[in-house]
Amino acid sequence: MDLKNKRVCIIGCGNLGKSILNGLVDDTDYPSEHIIATKRSLAAIESYEAHGVRITTDNVWAVGESDVIIVAVKPYKVLSVLNDIKEHLNPEKHTVISLATNVHVNELQEALPANLPIFRAMPNTAADVKESMTSICHNEAGLSELKTVQYFFDKIGTSIIINEELMDAATVLGSCGTAFVLRFIRAMVQGGIQIGLDSKTATAIVNQTVKGAADLLIERGNHPEFEIDKVTTPKGCTILGLNEMEHNGLSSSLIKGIVTSYDKIS
Ligand SMILES: NC(=O)c1ccc[n+]([C@@H]2O[C@H](COP(=O)([O-])OP(=O)(O)OC[C@H]3O[C@@H](n4cnc5c(N)ncnc54)[C@H](OP(=O)(O)O)[C@@H]3O)[C@@H](O)[C@H]2O)c1
Incomplete structure (x- = not known):
């Protein structure tokens, strides 16, 4: 599949989620109609609808409409959000990327279906101006989706793949x-x-x-x-x-x- 046809949802569009959203919306190659942004209170992201972004409070619906799922909620909420969506995830279709500090790949794997490509990514707020430095690590199944994940993070700056042991330092x-x-x-x-x-x-x-x-x-x-x-x-x-x-x-x-x-x- 041409990577620009991959549809993405950002679950939890707060500070960092919105920085990523801004970077993707500004990208002339990537259709904004392929982006879904979620949040429980939508007022702060309503303006993105004018760009073609779909917004919703329904994470399960967003997952059904997407290939790549970026989870950008606070670390203490990640596992409960994953619990809500896990039954709707398909390893043949979905890739999950968590941005949470200190929630490790093995914890994410335990919370999600087997063989699902799982990534941790650590961007920074310069994503807003497409100058993020994003460090990325992944599980075994993620090997097949490296290009997809780097495609999205390279749109908001530069990315590198590192071993998970180095994620805290990065x-x-x-x-x-x-x-x-x-x-x-x-x-x-x-x-x-x-x-x-x-x-x-x-x-x-x-x-x-x-x-x-x-x-x-x-x-x-x-x-x-x-x-x-x-x-x-x-x-x-x-x-x-x-x-x-x-x-x-x-x-x-x-x-x-x-x-x-x-x-x-x-
Ligand atoms: N800030 C950084 O520089 C940075 C860098 C790297 C990684 N991170 C990581 O990025 C994550 C987000 O950080 P942040 O600073 O962007 O936090 P934030 O501003 O609090 O954003 C999190 C958003 O998640 C939404 N949310 C909460 N529960 C939700 C749910 N069940 N479904 C959908 N949305 C939900 C909240 O909006 P509602 O209350 O309206 O739902 C909130 O806007 C954290 O895990 C952090 O570790 C941050």
Whole structure:
């Protein structure tokens, strides 16, 4: 089947579900009519009907109309939602993808019919602008549906397949990481204001500088230190500022924060 003919439902269109919905609706290749969005209270997603998306409170109906089921409810609700839909799932037709942190593939398998392709995916909120980093793992049956699942997540950014043991670490870097980078950006802007820029100008400079630095690494595949060496003239202002940040624990505090998040999640 041409992958764009696969129909998808997003069960639980809250923050993350809506980010994925936005990414798919904006995609000119994928028909919005193939998307169903569910939620118990529909007011916040009614506007998507104008794009052709079908919305409903009925998860069982949504499953019957879909091939790929993305479960985007809070982790503590995942198993009860799966319990409601499990009798309507067919391993020959359906693929289930859970976005819940810390609900493992074996728990999902126990709650669902045998031989069903089951995935865990960990996108981030940049799905909203098609720049998510999504880490994906799967059960044995999922091997046959890798292309399908990556097709959807690549529409909202970039995806990688990893072993499930690495999912917690990937969640800290890829999902908590959004907040870490945003706080770094905010601190840069505050520094910029202190040295004379207005907030709007500082924000424009910092946002594009961060994006450009990331693009340099993504497009060239270089090590960050290689790019840093290019900017740090001996005795110049960049190395002085950078070393002052390091004396105050920049790298160390980032690493400690990442490990603290990991200890909490795992
Ligand atoms: N936020 C992130 O960056 C991020 C990243 C990766 C993974 N995740 C995972 O994504 C999941 C969702 O997180 P979130 O921040 O998007 O949560 P959220 O904003 O609370 O969204 C969950 C939605 O599920 C709906 N819901 C609850 N019960 C339902 C049911 N029985 N049927 C259909 N819809 C139902 C709720 O709307 P109603 O009350 O109207 O039903 C709510 O809007 C979590 O499992 C989280 O671990 C989040």
